[in-house]
Amino acid sequence: MKHIYLFFSTIIFLGFFTNCGSKKDLQEYAPAQFLDAYTTTGSTGLELHIPFTVIQENQISLDSVYFRGMKSPLLQNEEIISEYVAKFHIKDPQMVMSGDAREEYGNKAPQRAEKSPYEIERDEAILVFSENNKTKYYKITGITEGK
Numbered sequence: 001m002k003h004i005y006l007f008f009s010t011i012i013f014l015g016f017f018t019n020c021g022s023k024k025d026l027q028e029y030a031p032a033q034f035l036d037a038y039t040t041t042g043s044t045g046l047e048l049h050i051p052f053t054v055i056q057e058n059q060i061s062l063d064s065v066y067f068r069g070m071k072s073p074l075l076q077n078e079e080i081i082s083e084y085v086a087k088f089h090i091k092d093p094q095m096v097m098s099g100d101a102r103e104e105y106g107n108k109a110p111q112r113a114e115k116s117p118y119e120i121e122r123d124e125a126i127l128v129f130s131e132n133n134k135t136k137y138y139k140i141t142g143i144t145e146g147k
Contacts, residue, residue, distance in 0.1 A: 033055070037049060037142070039145055045087065048065060051082060060130065065127050066120070067143075070113060071114040120139065124139055124142075126140075
């Protein structure tokens with residue numbers, strides 16, 4: 001009888017610790033009606049454009065995106081209201097390379113790598129959004145180069 005009690009206690013104990021962690025579930029539904037996402041290359045790096053047709057801004061908030069080993073905040077495009085943009089700073093055309101560290105003082109560091117919470121391909125991104133004060137994740141697929 002003691003062995004049965006110990007066995008069930010162990011199962012309950014393990015179940016408690018494996019289920020109480022912060023489990024990040026990938027959402028199957030999109031938090032908005034998105035059009036085809038695409039990238040453009042600017043002078044300082046890569047921009048991920050996520051156009052949408054319908055979004056309920058009073059219920060959800062698009063926060064950031066993981067793409068190609070980096071994470072960047074999503075900002076509403078100033079020129080196209082129905083589009084969000086994430087900027088990934090890879091290079092800086094104003095960067096000064098010199099043997100004298102004082103001349104390199106104003107250089108910005110490149111964006112550091114940040115691992116995605118899910119495995120994604122080169123043409124995929126993980127969208128991080130908030131709904132009812134809970135952080136959720138959605139995978140965007142089929143991202144094309146340029147437009």
